[in-house]
Amino acid sequence: MVRATPLPAEERRAAIIQATEPLLARHGTSISTRQIAEAAGVAEGTIFRVFPNKETLICEVIEHITDERHAVQAFAAINPDLDLEQRLCIVAEVLQARLREVMAVFHAVGWGPKHEGAPEDWRRRQEESHRILSRAIVTVIEPDQDQLRLPAAEVANLLRALVFSATHPRLSEGIQTEPKAIVQLLLHGACRPPIEPIDPATSSKDA
Template sequence: MTDTDTSLEPPAEAAGSGRSGRAAPLPPDERRAAILRAVRPVLLERGVAATTRELAEAAGVAEGTLFRVFSDKLTLIAQAAFVAADPADAVPELDAIPRSLALRDRLVAVMEIGLARIETTMRWFGILHELGRIDPRPEAEREAAGRDGWAQWMQRQTEGEAEVRAAVDRVFGPDPGLRVSRDRAFELFNVLLLGTTMRVIDARRRGTEVEPVDPSELVALFLDGVARRT
């Protein structure tokens, strides 16, 4: 495998443009982001057991390229997990929901995205926990890095949640006809989303399974309630 990363670089100039040869490589930050996104599937499947060769193949680069961008495999995995677990990673999906749909259908799409995101995020947390167990650094160094990492994590989580909140607000649209404030509606929607997820997580901890709730049922509960109308 060569060090040429055709999947992470822009196409070469078309013939006749006066330029030829290899395409210019991506800027460092863009290449780093592209690698972190490309390795997600293999990490979700293999966790920390993924080899550098598997990660390089997933990213379409040589193993040497990985170590010019990341100091080691554990650093690459940790950064990939932190980025993937960023709430704002869901914003493009939320913005892609067609505004031509009825409000109920738009909210079903939001609920489906939210449930899938939480499920995947829990898997990333599991990978981060596994990384912490095998971190070869001295304990004091691990604790110091953990404190710094946690502060950055919490700041990014707060920022990401605000971006998600704004995206969901765009899904609601300018005049959704709510009988409560938008902030209250968002909180109630979040209660249903997180409560449903915690129900599944708690069952797994006890070694049992629960029947998943249909997102359309949750949205019906959110919009209509469960009491009969008189």
């Protein structure tokens, strides 16, 4: 096996976490440190110089994928010159991708925020993380508050609810809803715009 170029400690930790995530999604907690080492391009002993055991590594992978700072950074990078629908499509795309990532790992390990194995301090951190995420979405929406019938915070919550229900496999029944469709439903509803009736008088004059 070709060994990776030595990395600084924090970069090595991040690289191991990144290599472990897809393995965890595919194999659950049965993954071996040998598999992780091969995926990360490091010696197996390197893992134990960074993490005390495999269980700690798995917990750090879960913390990484549920860390909403990644999404917040993506929202902050959205071009403010885009119109509201375009900006919200980017938000929905980021939310949907991260939700699928989280669900894949949680399904594989049989563990999630409401599981009895989830530490209480982890739940508290997640609640605060969700509040930060909501505020970041509100910041994306607020420049167009004058176009909305609801406060930006409510629109943000509705968007998150729609993304969740349209992405969760049990709720969506396998139907793949694209971010654009989710946003258009939020902003315009499910009905087509009404067709304006033709005024016979106007029509005859035009003729």
